[in-house]
Amino acid sequence: MDTNLPVTSQPRVVIVGCGFGGLRLAQQLRHDPVQVVVIDRNNYHNFQPLLYQVATGALEADSIAYPIRKIFAGQKNFFFRMADVSRVDTTANTVHTNIGDIRYDYLVLATGSLTNFFGIESIERNGMQIKSIPNALNLRSFIFQNLEKALLTEDPAARQALLNIVVVGGGPTGVEISGSLAEMRRSVLPKDYPELDFQHMQITIVEAGAELLGPMSPQSQREAYEYLKELGVHILLNTSIKRFEDCKAYYSDTEFIPTENLIWAAGVNGAAVPGIPENVVARNKRINVNRWNQVEGFTNVFAIGDVANMVTEDMPKGLPMLAPVAMQQADHLADNFRRLAKGQTPVDFKYNNKGVMAIVARNKAVVDLPKGHFSGFLGWLTWLFVHLMTLVGFRNKVVAFIDWAFSYLTADKALRLIIRPFNRRDMKDDKGKRPAEQQNATPQYNAPPPAIQTPQA
The missing domain is CATH 3.50.50.60 (FAD/NAD(P)-binding domain)
Structure with missing residues (x-):
């Protein structure tokens, strides 16, 4: 005991x-x-809001994690058990x-x-998620492994599926990773893979609701939509992914987006x-x-x-x-x-809403405060400052700042590493089970690209 x-x-x-x-x-x-x-x-504290940057190579994993025992070094009444x-x-x-x-x-x-996969077993088996550092590292490896495969694939349709990325969920995580991937497609990947034509790489964000960033203000929703559209992201609103199998993300019984890469950011x-x-x-x-x-x-x-x-x-x-x-x-x-x-009666909790924010891309972010809204470059600086200050550990703050400064000045992301090669058959859920039925599937790639929908007012 x-x-x-x-x-x-x-x-x-x-x-x-x-x-x-x-x-x-x-x-x-x-x-x-x-x-x-x-x-x-785990023996570390994980800064989840920046997991998508680990997945896209902007930050390394140890920049957003900090050892628990080191955090509490010197606190005499503290004990930790992993x-x-x-x-x-x-x-x-x-x-x-x-x-x-x-x-x-x-x-x-x-x-x-x-x-929360909402009971969609095919997505739980075959999709990628971003809830932990291992998830983020797996996703990064998986994307770059598929780019390597695309170089070797002679079938144009199969190559297209390896390039396409579908992000399910239009909340902050979905918007942020879609914008980050679109920036990589524009300024990073063409340098690494000059043999591939990234004009054909399709990044699609799928949202079941009528707008992106549902909890935020209508102004933030519209601006985020426009930012993603400027980056060339396909946006499907009022649309749900029904299943993901045989390298096809179905948004109806017969219509699908051909892709090897489905990122689930739709709910928890x-x-x-x-x-x-x-x-x-x-x-x-x-x-x-x-x-x-x-x-x-x-x-x-x-x-x-x-x-x-x-x-x-x-x-x-x-x-x-x-x-x-x-x-x-x-x-x-x-x-x-x-x-x-002291034998006193506890007091009720009252939440002080200091605002919410989401970053879309370089110089593009939206910030909602209780008494105002701003966006663009100022919103981007605010997002960077708040997240930098919230990171645990002085070293993590310094490393993240340097990495962000390097990315901003060079329009590059240095951490495009496949350190731990990923196989879908290795994917496990929290119960330790996740078979990979589509690992050796022979897909058919004959679906038309989805149309960009106009947001509702």
């Missing part, structure tokens, strides 16, 4: 997950009379992991989110932990919490960040799954722990 954690008279706060919320909470409790135990399956959580036992106040059981006095679930679910009663888990796998971030029905179990479903009058579907929400909830929960220690 307790995996060699020291026995102490202080209450033990076990935090499952070291994303934005878990990391911030553990830091906020550094001077409190509690034992802080963080459990994570483990997978199998379930929690709320009756025995125990977390069951693959390295043993860990007892808790207070449990905080900060497990984040997982990719909360990463609820087994052992939490089903009646407090929402349909999107987020855990229902009250305004103190207490899991419904419990006094010593809490959830923060993406996995927490906190419904308010302004947000009837729950607070957005954004890093600022997780960090503010962590700060608030730390204060409430101090109130509980």
Whole structure:
């Protein structure tokens, strides 16, 4: 029991997950009379908003990751265990992991989110996602491996499918990776592969809704649309990918886009932990919490960040799954722990919306603030500054700044490396299973390219 954690008279706060919320909470409790135990399956904190830049070669993986133990070096009340959580036992106040059981006095679930494939098994088997550093490295290798294959392919239709890229999802991740890929097509790839005609490379973003960047302002939606159109990205609105098999991304029963490369950025679910009663888990796998971030029905179990479903009058579907929400909830929960220690009543959480932003390409970004909107070069600088300051670790900030400066001055991306060759048969989901049925498929490439749709006002 307790995996060699020291026995102490202080209450033990076990935090499952070291994303934005878990990391911030553990830091906020550094001077409190509690034992802080963080459990994570990785030994590093991952800055997810920049994963797409790892996938497209703008940043290396170690620029957006930082060792957990190094972050907390010198924090005497902190302990870390690298483990997978199998379930929690709320009756025995125990977390069951693959390295043993860990007892808790207070449990905080900060497990984040997982990719939601909406039950489309062919996409889950054969598509690529960007939820982790291994995902991003696999995607980068896969794209460049297909470019190498395109050089050797004599069949024009097969070559076209190797070049085409379909991005599913018009949220910030989908827009950002589409813009980054379009910039690579324009200024980077023709230098590396002069034998290939990249005017025929088709980058398509597919969005089921009526606009891109659905949560943002109409002005940001229109500007992002125009930025992508200027970059030559095909945009399909009010369209869903039904299935992806035999190197074809079907957007109807018979119509498809020929492609070997489908990137799924269309949705996420909360990463609820087994052992939490089903009646407090929402349909999107987020855990229902009250305004103190207490899991419904419990006094010593809490959830923060993406996995927490906190419904308010302004947000009837729950607070957005954004890093600022997780960090503010962590700060608030730390204060409430101090109130509980003094026998005081916790106070309600109130989200302070400081704005949202998305980058599309070089000098092109959109920023929505509570009392205003701006875009273009100023929006791009704002996006860079905010993300640079949010990165963990001085070294990561410096390396990211240098890489971005190099990319800006040279219109190049230096990290076009296939360090770990990727095979679809190696793809695994979170349950460790993902067969690659299309690995040796013989596709037919006879679909017309999709038309660009005009956004609705």
